[in-house]
Amino acid sequence: MDNIIAKKVQVMQPSGIRAFFDLVLGMKEVISLGVGEPDFVTPWQIREAGIYSLEQGFTSYTSNKGLYKLRLGIARYLKNKYGLEYCPDEEILITVGVSEGIDLVLRTIINPGDKILIPQPSYVSYGPVTELAGGIPVYIDTSKDGFKITPKLLEKYIDKKTKGIVLNYPVNPTGVSYRRKELEEINKVLLKHKVLCISDEVYGDLTYDFQHVAFPTLPRAKNNTVYFNGFSKAFAMTGWRVGFVCGPKEIIAGMTKIHQYTIMCVSITSQMAAAEALMSGKRYVEQMRREYNRRREYMCVELNLLGLKCQKPQGAFYLFPCIKNTGLSSMDFSRKLLEEEKVAVVPGTAFGINGEGFIRISYASSLDNLKEALVRMKRFLEKRK
Amino acid sequence: MDEILEILEKDGRATVEDIAKMLHKKPDEVKKAIKKYEKEGAILKYKAVINKDLIKDTESEVRALIEVNIVPQKDLGFEKIAERIYSFPEVTSCYLISGTYDLLVVVEGRNLNTVSNFVAEKLSCLENVRGTATHFLLKKYKEDGVILKHKSDENKRIAISY
Structure with missing residues (x-):
């Protein structure tokens, strides 16, 4: 079977994790x-819009770039x-999540x-996808x-072959x-060396x-930036798979070519729901943000304790x-914590050796x-003192 | 709304210490704020939300929504008559509303009879009450923002992801 599978794919890490x-x-x-996704269910108003679109018979393809009303909503x-201006016709593309x-x-x-x-540490897809495209991740x-x-740090790593970050x-x-x-400061270095900024701001909200601060709002950055965002995190819509890209029209045109041959378009139901999210979802985002913020404060105090x-x-x-x-490696810590106390965390090495x-x-x-997990973690740590 | 109230409205059992941690405040500060809210009456009481459908050993309860038409009193409007009505212990909620009638009164009783008797003997014969329409409640789906359905423990998210 080995000679059937392309070398590029054979060497791809199935991620040691x-x-x-x-x-x-x-x-x-x-x-x-x-878990790398919200614990909230998509707000009902948004889910209802998806259901309604099905009832109305919206079951077809959309334009490759995505529904115009959604692109307009994003603009x-x-x-x-x-205060960013992107043209919904040429500078915005709807994708299957930011990943696509x-x-x-x-x-x-x-x-x-x-x-x-x-x-690094970073989200797991950037490196492998770079390699698949024939590039070298640094x-x-x-x-x-x-x-x-x-x-x-940037100056240290940029050389003539550096195309983007x-x-x-x-x-x-x-x-x-x-x-x-x-x-x-980062933008200045990128502009100086003509390094394209691929800015994944899916957690921006x-x-x-x-x-x-959205990267394209920085001085002279807009033409040197491809901006990514999506509905997964802010609107608790991970399973709907809707993201979007905004950038210079030449790059968006190139991306649209590949997108039309591989994906054609994002599911129309998901796009309809996403359009509703932009119309009425703002207050839910704010509610969820406040809730996350309280947990962040709480957990930060407790972990340090x-x-x-x-x-x-x-x-x-x-x-x-x-x-x-604790003297344990990230992997050992995570495995033992799971086996002894049934608490799952992700080892830091899942995101790079550093x-x-x-x-x-x-x-x-x-x-x-969170509280129960803390009790178990405390017990786990005390055993190791 | 103050975030302390936002937290307590969702979880009346949240402790001062936990709230302090969540809001990055000193426990004393939070305690003082809560005391103040309690004193002012902004926080009236703390209670559990109970789904009585699941409690088998208690006698079932009947609840009715009653539309009440009222002749307002000179100088006092609806206040005095509303007070006479809401003071009955059978009345669990009482609202002045706009539209075709004036007061919406929620009454709870042990059975149909107790509620009907209350309407016939207490409510309808009040001097300023012009008429009533009683609606018995058949099923509760959602109350005070809580859906009254037994929560399934099924976890819809996969347990680990990037």
Whole structure:
């Protein structure tokens, strides 16, 4: 069978974490803090819009770029929220979640041997998708700099072959985000070296301590940025699979070509529901954001009390505490915690080797669950003192 | 609304310590705020929301929504007569509303008879009550924002994902 499977795919990591994931999935009555999606159900108004569209018989393809009314809604949303102007005809594309969009943009811009910078720890798809597109992922270790990319780090890694950077903030898995001043410095370096910014801001609406800054709003950044966002996190719509991309029309046109041959269009039901989310979903986003924020504060205090040092993240719904003082590796810690106390977390190494010594805890879980998990973790840690 | 109230409205058992942690405040500060709300009457009481359908050992309860037409009193309007009505312990809620009638009164009783007797003997014969229409409640689906259905423990999310 080996010679049937393409070499590119053979060398792709099934992510060493797979076995651990399978272990979690096979176990009953686990309290999981390992989930990368909201614990809220999509607000009813949005679900109802999906149902209504089915009743009305909207069951066909849509334009490759996506329903015009959804693209228009996105253009208005970005205008209101960030003062950004994108043309719904040429500069916006609806994708199957942000994941598809990232794949599209990398395939659109990469020539064989081009390098893509990826700050790490990072979301898992950026590297493998870069490789599939024929590019070379260059991982930037951010663990010494509070999990943030800095101009200095960037300068160190950029060379003539560097085509772009996948910047994700708030970051999955660390929850770290950037203020405008920090982003401006990063932008300057990118413009200087003509490195395209692929900005994955899917957690942007879940920012707590300051206003989220969209990368294309930075000086002269818009033409050098492909902006990604989606409905999954902010509107609790992960299973609907709707994301969107905004950027220079040449790049969007290129991405649309691949999209039309591979996907054709996003499910019309999902697009109808997403359009409703933009119309009426704002207050639900705010309610959920407040709830997440309270859990973030709570968990941060509690984890530090347990002796797991944890900086307060500014966004998303993740905490990334350090577990080095237990003497266990991230994987051992996670496996033992699962086996002994039935609490699931994700080992930091799932997000890159420099996630070693950390675990990702998701607080997208009810406060009762979080409390019970803390009790079990306390017991687990005390045994090891 | 103050986030302290937002939390307590959802979970009346949330402790001062937990609220303080969630809002990044000192416990004393939260305690003081809650005391103040209680004193002012902004927080009236703490109670459990019970789904009585699931309690088999208690006698079943009958509930009725009663539309009441009233002749307002000079100088007092509806206030005085409303007070006379809502003071009956059988009345669990009482609202002044706009539209074709004036008061919406919710009455609870042990059975159909007790409720009908209340309407016939207490409510209808009040001097300013011009007429009533009684609607017996057949099934409760949702009350005070809570859906009265036994929650399934089924977890719809997969237990671990990136």
